[in-house]
Amino acid sequence: MLKREQLKDDFLENRLIRRRLVVAAIFIVILLSLVLGRLYVLQVVEYEHFATLSDSNRIRIKALPPTRGLIFDRHGVVMANNLPTYRLEIVREQVEDLDATLTRLMQYVEYSEQDLKRFKQSIKRRRPFESIPLRLNLNDEEVARLAVNLHKFEGVEINARLTRNYPLGAHAVHALGYVGRIDERDLGEVNEVDYAGSTHIGKLGLEKFYEHELHGTVGVQQVEVNANGRTLRVLNESPPIQGNNLHLTIDSRLQRVAEEAFAQQSGAVVAIDPNNGEILALVSMPIFDPNLFVNGVSYETYNELRDSPSRPLFNRALSGQYPPGSTTKPFYGLAGLETRVNAKDQETYCIGYYQLPNEPRKYRDWKKQGHGLMNLHGAITQSCDVYFYDLAYRLGIDRMAEFMQQFGFGEKTGVDSTGERSGLLPSREWKRRAEGMPWFPGETLITGIGQGALLVTPLQLANSTAAFSLKGTRYQPHLVKSVEKIPDYNRIEIASRVAGQYEILKPKNWEHVHNAMVNVVHGLRGTAYRISQGIQYKVAGKTGTAQVFEVAQDAEYEEEEIAKKLRDHALFVSYAPAEEPRIAVAVIVENGGHGSSVAAPIARRIMDAYLLEKS
């Protein structure tokens, strides 16, 4: 076969291109005829059909919002459900002069600037035939007044809709979170189609974290309506599917006991089952009523809550970061033994303060006159600071940080809620990065008694304590025990996940520290001895008192003279029964003073309620 002629021949090429152009033109005419044919079918053949749909009667597509999943506590107590409430809604398409209607409506019902703003926002997003809520949660009087006058308002409707309700009110608000009206930002995070018809969305906490489970699937109804918008018949319907129910690990009774034990003080409590990471109680005080937020909180109430000095909106249990104080001593004690830096009967003489070699600065013990000769057991029982200054000095910050990290300090626990913070585990590396400064030996000392840059969240502290009680096995704490799938009501258990494992080198080491912690509560000289009165089980615990501000060198510290805001935080960590722990508790009372007198009794009441009382 001959090779193809490689010379250009303009005549042949022109002919080729022209032929192709003709072919293309033919294709174009054919395809355009197809479009015209299609238009002919729509506009001429099926004209009647579409004219009917378009003119006197229209097809309306109504989104049927799903009912939000319910939330139960571990014993089946309802913590979140849905109640019918009346709403004032407007179908824009049917209102001739929207502004005039809104003005006239003011004679019969009050609505706020905020209501109006939100209404105008959603009217832009939603389709003209959808009912857009103007006011939620109408009371009986408003419903009655409106119902009588409704005939004057075309396109204005009163509709009963299911609205989120928290039957326990303020109780457990920080564990649950709450739902609120959907705003622009929320819609960016979800598939808008799924939320056509929905007015609420999880804003915080569990309600937000499990939004995808709780929300459910939107339903659709195609109805034919007449020119006045009255439904003539339903053409097609696919009903909404309710959101999945959540069964929590929270024990609402325990939650209430903890809240009551706090009385008027601010702080947080987290109780965890160490054997699986189930959170039994998650309390942040003070609390507030989440029902306020469901229907749009008023500016005044919101400002009041926001500006209150006790900061009720702040979820201390997850987002609060506190110096852990002496509650870290059992961990450092164990670190000393495990690294063989310290022997269990090695002794330090406490004279009330500690000094680094060649440094004038005095690192003071909380007991001015000193504890005398101390070994590890005594130092934990009586919470001797000097002993731990010395231990920290010998351990060094690197080993301390490395050890603490294995118990979950300095990192998020990964709890299934929103707003969790990581605390702070200081190290040489961290200080260089964060402050561009070298690490000073003095900082090692104060880290050794849980002060300085070291910060923990109450959840973290409880979880680390739980891990300690299990000899190093740390579970990921979680709030949801099982998800009940709708429509078949299958309960899917949330598996407990081990988040970290510290292998104890010598079991004796752990036992030694553990015994000291039991002595903190049951020993005559233990700092938490007073809570052991009439106790029916064994507790291992550790008190803590965290300085909020630093006392100047050689200055006297008079509690009475210090403004409440600057007073020490009181802390207590514990687990019980000591032999076979079923509950681990961390308590922080802000500006409460001493851990022994303020925080420990709260923990005792929670442990009593959990271990003794049958629900």
Next chain:
Amino acid sequence: MNQSLDSDSASITRRILDALRLDPVLLSLLIILALFGSMVLFSASGSDQGAVIRQLTRILVALLLLVAVANIPLRMLRKISIWLYLGGVGLLFAVMFFGEVGKGAQRWLDLGIIRFQPSEILKLAVPMIVATYLANRVLPVGFKELVVSSGLVLIPVVLIARQPDLGTAILVGSAGFFVLFLAGVRWKIMISLGFLFSAMAPLLWKFALHEYQRKRILTLLDPESDPLGSGYHIIQSKIAIGSGGVYGKGWLNGTQSQLDFIPERSTDFIFSVFGEEFGFFGSVVLLLIYLAIILRGLYIAAHSNENFGRLLAGALSLTFFVYLFVNTGMVAGMLPVVGVPLPLISYGGTSMVTLMMGFGLIMSIRSAKRFLV
């Protein structure tokens, strides 16, 4: 007397147009279409004068650019095509890394003063580079030319499809493909590629398409399945067009379009407003104007005396048809919802400018021959 004056003025217009190197037939058709479009836009935007004024400004700017492009000699066009192409592809990479995200897709590049979509450049640059490349080769194209050209087309197409902007990817891809088609890729090869593509379709469906794109195609087959989402567009658009009937409801009288039933009614779905208000009769007239524009472009291509002009003018005219077909097909519920505007009528500046510049190229090709002879 009068007659001679008329012919005088006619010849003056003629001379001006010649001096500006413009094609009177094409130019008048384009202006008629754009003005007609502004009228539809006035109705579609809910009698928004501001929108119409903005659109008219764009038309003016686009026409000025058309004149500018028409005056670039072909030699120069061939030379700059490589830089235009490389620059465009470079910018596409820039968008991938620094682009702004708008409506869920990363398409825009913010240059401080203006934000623009680099993919628009490729609508012209791709047919230009392929035409430049093939113009000096022996036609019909051989295997090597086919491979090189396909590469030139596919690189930007893949980048654009990933943004994701399926509409523009289709337009850029077809512009490049049409050059190859006109350059005589053998039917055998095209048919086998067609088969290969259909065989790969399930894979593309699974891996190349975004979830929302899959959904749109499924919705087309059964609009009722997603009436709250993309099916809504199709249902409402069909109702609007269908209810227009033979003569339409009249300008500004379309109930569906006036009542906000039609989403995107001044941009991609403007044809449903048109169909409702001007009916089947109006649609036929509109499509005939489009057809006339396309045929004029093909005529110019056929009468150019060098391959570059033939290939480029032909490909650009055919791409213009793709705009029209994809858009009307989508609005009439024949094709999936893809973001392609109704050319020269949809509200928006970028496509207007690109299209007019494309016609500027065609006019430059036309005058190249006239000046040569």
